[in-house]
Amino acid sequence: MILSCKEVTHLVSQGLDRHLGFGERVRLRLHLAICDGCTNFKRQMDFLRKAMQRLASPD
Amino acid sequence: MEDFRARVEGERAYLLRYASLQLRDRHAAEDAVQETLLAALAGESGFAGRSNLRTWLTGILKHKIIDAIRRASRDGAVTDSDPSDPDSLLFDRSGHWAEAPPAWPDPDASLEQRQFFAVLEQCLERLPAKTAQAFMMREHLGFETADICKELRVTPTHCWVLLYRARTALRECLQANWFKR
Numbered sequence: 001m002i003l004s005c006k007e008v009t010h011l012v013s014q015g016l017d018r019h020l021g022f023g024e025r026v027r028l029r030l031h032l033a034i035c036d037g038c039t040n041f042k043r044q045m046d047f048l049r050k051a052m053q054r055l056a057s058p059d
Numbered sequence: 060m061e062d063f064r065a066r067v068e069g070e071r072a073y074l075l076r077y078a079s080l081q082l083r084d085r086h087a088a089e090d091a092v093q094e095t096l097l098a099a100l101a102g103e104s105g106f107a108g109r110s111n112l113r114t115w116l117t118g119i120l121k122h123k124i125i126d127a128i129r130r131a132s133r134d135g136a137v138t139d140s141d142p143s144d145p146d147s148l149l150f151d152r153s154g155h156w157a158e159a160p161p162a163w164p165d166p167d168a169s170l171e172q173r174q175f176f177a178v179l180e181q182c183l184e185r186l187p188a189k190t191a192q193a194f195m196m197r198e199h200l201g202f203e204t205a206d207i208c209k210e211l212r213v214t215p216t217h218c219w220v221l222l223y224r225a226r227t228a229l230r231e232c233l234q235a236n237w238f239k240r
Contacts, residue, residue, distance in 0.1 A: 009149075010219075013222060013223040014219050017218075017222055036162075037156045037159025037160050038159075043162075045230070048230065049198060051170060051176075056077075056199045
């Protein structure tokens with residue numbers, strides 16, 4: 001089953017909050033391999049987490 | 060003792076900024092900071108031997124913030140009046156991007172710039188209240204999703220939707236206000 005970009009963005013976000021199942025990870029990876037927009041989205045979500053950690057750090 | 064008091068007082072501005080980011084309500088933030096400073100002064104012995112006063116105070120403040128969140132959610136004070144669905148703007152009917160996210164050039168360099176964090180804070184302030192609260196509990200206070208759902212009294216699915224909305228809105232906001240070229 002092919003995931004849409006919309007479904008992929010939800011999975012990418014949930015991947016930051018819960019452990020994704022094996023099937024979810026495989027379908028996510030298949031989609032990201034061929035989709036630049038979603039790959040950029042995922043990188044930006046990872047970056048956002050890093051930026052929030054920096055914002056919360058006491059230094 | 061006087062020296063400790065002065066050092067604790069010297070962290071007030073930092074703590075207030077931290078609490079305001081999370082609570083958004085100036086009075087609630089000031090209350091949480093005040094309680095933190097009082098608890099710190101009463102519990103100076105708890106600090107003995109620790110190296111970083113700010114880290115220790117922030118740890119106390121987190122508990123005060125969680126108490127404030129609990130009170131607000133018990134009162135039902137935090138709601139989002141317009142839970143608009145961002146999906147309908149971001150994607151077409153078949154679930155494809157209306158406008159695919161472009162790559163951000165060297166985003167890590169932004170983490171070294173004070174101005175970037177000012178923009179990030181402005182973006183956070185624009186989020187609807189409950190969406191912001193869930194996101195800040197997750198990314199700022201470091202809660203697990205299950206605990207956020209419990210404190211905010213929403214289902215896990217709704218919790219994930221709130222976090223998704225926060226992240227997509229912040230992505231759009233940073234795109235428009237920082238990474239635009």
